[in-house]
């Protein structure tokens with residue numbers, strides 16, 4: 001029985017970077033050839049990038065992708081390559097995989113099921129292909145089959161389930177591939193990263209291999225392709241229910257190629273061990289996403305208003321980790337070249353030096369800031385090597401306040417003007433930190449987390465200022481635990497004082513002892529309500545009935561929390577519409593442009609909350 005060396009490639013693409021996308025594919029093919037690979041599968045929509053959005057709807061974009069495919073054919077000598085691209089036929093666009101062999105296009109497979117849940121909106125761009133249909137397609141002066149096509153190489157037959165195809169239970173194309181007795185099924189994917197997702201995929205791939213009686217290969221795109229979604233570049237293979245191939249996820253490399261020698265029979269199965277840890281997944285995904293965002297936006301670094309509290313401190317650590325992981329995997333010079341930083345580290349600690357070049361932090365004290373947050377910010381910033389500034393915003397706050405008092409002809413007081421007096425502090429920090437971002441040509445980081453976003457606990461154009469919002473997809477409860485984990489497991493001893501603080505906005509006079517949780521409710525409760533109300537789309541009454549069983553909170557208090565959440569949620573949709581782009585990191589998020597849409601103006605659940613009150 002002949003053997004066939006099969007591999008998958010993952011690749012970090014960018015919409016509209018035609019040359020870069022093409023070259024990375026060609027480089028991966030070259031590496032595969034050097035490894036003796038005979039059949040190589042790339043992820044979904046490799047030639048264009050998955051996140052091309054409404055470019056897919058145009059005529060010229062799929063046409064140009066087809067020209068890229070024509071060009072690629074010449075690079076596929078002595079190898080079979082499957083690569084993803086959009087194909088337009090008259091007024092419909094299909095999400096396809098093209099199979100090229102020895103300088104010839106053999107055929108094109110079209111996706112049958114559209115991904116439409118959570119962050120996916122494929123029906124906007126693509127039409128599902130009808131099972132069993134195959135049509136002739138004109139290509140380079142000839143005709144090739146397009147549709148529900150299968151292929152064969154050296155006696156090994158193979159077919160495709162394109163990403164979502166595999167997630168559709170009994171309807172999945174894999175069952176018909178099984179009827180057609182294929183030996184190998186490839187799943188080229190563009191599957192968004194979410195903590196815990198890799199384990200779900202492993203189970204899908206293992207189950208598919210037994211269910212469909214085939215060796216099942218899976219390959220995902222890599223990196224922060226186009227802003228919000230992160231791809232983890234996962235490559236997997238399973239046979240007879242055992243995982244036999246898995247790569248290192250969330251790589252900083254342009255591409256990875258991984259595979260093995262396939263035999264129909266006599267195949268020795270060596271299961272690969274796997275390890276899943278959300279804390280680790282979070283830091284890997286976010287640091288890679290920051291790296292890609294930095295280089296793809298051609299920015300020169302990051303600016304962070306660092307309060308010493310949990311949110312801003314977690315971002316400082318994520319940027320330090322971006323440098324640590326990046327130089328560990330790419331090496332110092334390659335890392336610096338990729339981000340376009342003309343800089344030569346002079347010491348034996350390049351990581352700290354590079355953090356100093358890339359990250360500028362500033363503590364901006366108001367009259368209500370405490371010495372402990374200042375110490376915490378300074379210690380952390382210095383410990384990672386970031387630039388640290390420290391100034392007061394009291395003059396600006398005083399100047400604005402006096403101007404409005406003169407205009408109104410009255411004094412502002414904490415009794416009558418609480419929110420105004422809080423917000424002016426947060427807003428006075430914004431213009432000056434934006435100046436640093438402009439001077440450095442750097443990205444200003446917004447520090448919002450999902451819990452704050454859910455209840456709008458943030459000042460618009462104050463602490464919402466920023467160009468990216470890296471942690472807006474995770475809840476505060478998770479972040480606080482993650483920071484403790486990072487102090488212990490990643491060696492960030494500078495987090496000791498951060499982890500000792502109670503979350504507070506420090507916007508009211510000190511004698512008020514303001515804390516986030518007294519202003520709102522315990523963060524652990526926000527998480528529970530948010531999961532049910534947003535992730536599971538439950539009504540206020542359902543949220544109450546479920547939490548009443550699970551949380552052990554006094555009835556009246558629980559109702560108060562739930563009412564507060566739904567009221568604040570509704571009132572603050574407009575704020576979520578205005579947050580800087582954020583990364584999708586968890587099983588759900590509250591970003592109106594990706595996971596959760598909600599009316600900006602609404603009745604705010606008043607009827608439902610009254611029913612809850614009267615229950």
Ligand SMILES: Nc1ncnc2c1ncn2[C@@H]1O[C@H](COP(=O)(O)OP(=O)(O)OC[C@H]2O[C@@H]([n+]3cccc(C(=O)O)c3)[C@H](O)[C@@H]2O)[C@@H](O)[C@H]1O
Nearest residue numbers: 419422423426456457458459460463504505516571574600
């Ligand atoms: N539907 C709608 N569409 C568009 N705009 C709408 C709107 N409803 C209200 N607005 C506008 O919203 C404004 C109110 O929003 P905004 O000015 O942001 O202020 P607001 O949401 O009223 O207050 C900010 C809250 O965030 C807390 N905070 C601020 C800063 C930092 C932190 C921290 O944790 O460190 C916490 C602060 O304690 C306070 O509870 C109104 O003046 C109005 O202009």
Ligand SMILES: Nc1ncnc2c1ncn2[C@@H]1O[C@H](COP(=O)(O)OP(=O)(O)OP(=O)(O)O)[C@@H](O)[C@H]1O
Nearest residue numbers: 305306307309310311312363364447463503504505
């Ligand atoms: N004294 C300060 N100096 C610099 N930036 C500040 C200061 N106070 C607040 N900020 C900015 O406003 C943001 C919002 O504050 P918030 O309290 O929500 O977050 P945090 O202080 O980082 O964390 P925590 O809520 O745990 O205290 C901060 O992340 C920071 O960017």
Ligand SMILES: NC(=O)CC[C@H](N)C(=O)O
Nearest residue numbers: 115163164167190191192
């Ligand atoms: N691109 C897709 O088809 C995504 C499908 C699937 N829901 C996933 O997240 O993996």
